[in-house]
Amino acid sequence: AQSVTQPDIHITVSEGASLELRCNYSYGATPYLFWYVQSPGQGLQLLLKYFSGDTLVQGIKGFEAEFKRSQSSFNLRKPSVHWSDAAEYFCAVANFGNEKLTFGTGTRLTIIP
Amino acid sequence: EPEVTQTPSHQVTQMGQEVILRCVPISNHLYFYWYRQILGQKVEFLVSFYNNEISEKSEIFDDQFSVERPDGSNFTLKIRSTKLEDSAMYFCASSRDRANQPQHFGDGTRLSIL
Numbered sequence: 001a002q003s004v005t006q007p008d009i010h011i012t013v014s015e016g017a018s019l020e021l022r023c024n025y026s027y028g029a030t031p032y033l034f035w036y037v038q039s040p041g042q043g044l045q046l047l048l049k050y051f052s053g054d055t056l057v058q059g060i061k062g063f064e065a066e067f068k069r070s071q072s073s074f075n076l077r078k079p080s081v082h083w084s085d086a087a088e089y090f091c092a093v094a095n096f097g098n099e100k101l102t103f104g105t106g107t108r109l110t111i112i113p
Numbered sequence: 114e115p116e117v118t119q120t121p122s123h124q125v126t127q128m129g130q131e132v133i134l135r136c137v138p139i140s141n142h143l144y145f146y147w148y149r150q151i152l153g154q155k156v157e158f159l160v161s162f163y164n165n166e167i168s169e170k171s172e173i174f175d176d177q178f179s180v181e182r183p184d185g186s187n188f189t190l191k192i193r194s195t196k197l198e199d200s201a202m203y204f205c206a207s208s209r210d211r212a213n214q215p216q217h218f219g220d221g222t223r224l225s226i227l
Contacts, residue, residue, distance in 0.1 A: 034215060036218070041220075042220055043117075043119075043204060043218045043219050043220035043221050044156070044204065044206075044218040045218070046215050046216075046217065046218075049215050090155070090156060092156075099144055099146070099161050099168070099169070099208065099211045099216075100146075100158045100161060100169055100171075101146075101148070101156075101158060101206075101216060102158070103155045103156040103157070104155065105154075105155045106155060
């Protein structure tokens with residue numbers, strides 16, 4: 001069965017600093033990978049997705065993620081965080097032909113001045 | 114940009130009562146989903162729906178749950194006899210295609226069972 005691990009429950013970053021959120025997945029074939037963001041009281045907003053092709057994908061709000069098959073990872077990055085990036089971030093995986101999304105446990109991001 | 118809309122935003126129900134959560138998916142989407150998130154836990158898949166039938170469901174989606182697309186726009190989740198452990202945030206999602214199009218989520222319905 002597919003699974004997603006987000007090893008960091010909570011990360012605190014200074015505004016303007018760089019950010020990397022980790023995601024590892026377990027799946028036999030090439031998965032479809034996603035990052036979603038959830039602000040307090042809000043739904044899940046898609047940041048970016050990877051299906052195939054270029055392993056570095058660009059998303060909204062200045063985020064990017066890199067798919068590394070050898071490490072089974074899909075880490076999310078941002079070069080300079082803004083206070084408005086404070087939220088919960090979820091990595092998710094789906095299989096080709098199976099539309100169910102499997103989510104990680106999430107990483108809560110706190111931004112300090 | 115088109116959105117998935119869910120109503121109500123918060124539903125409070127007595128244990129044992131039936132509850133219906135409503136969703137309006139994005140209009141040209143063909144695949145519909147329900148997920149739930151118990152407070153402090155991860156988002157869990159409940160069910161997917163395509164062509165007027167369930168295409169996949171999880172272990173959570175037992176006989177107490179049902180889904181329906183009663184007309185061309187609404188997609189509903191019904192819980193027949195609610196339990197305390199059904200308290201959660203329920204998210205509706207839709208996608209245009211099965212796997213190579215991302216799922217778009219609504220803002221959720223917070224269900225509180227008393």
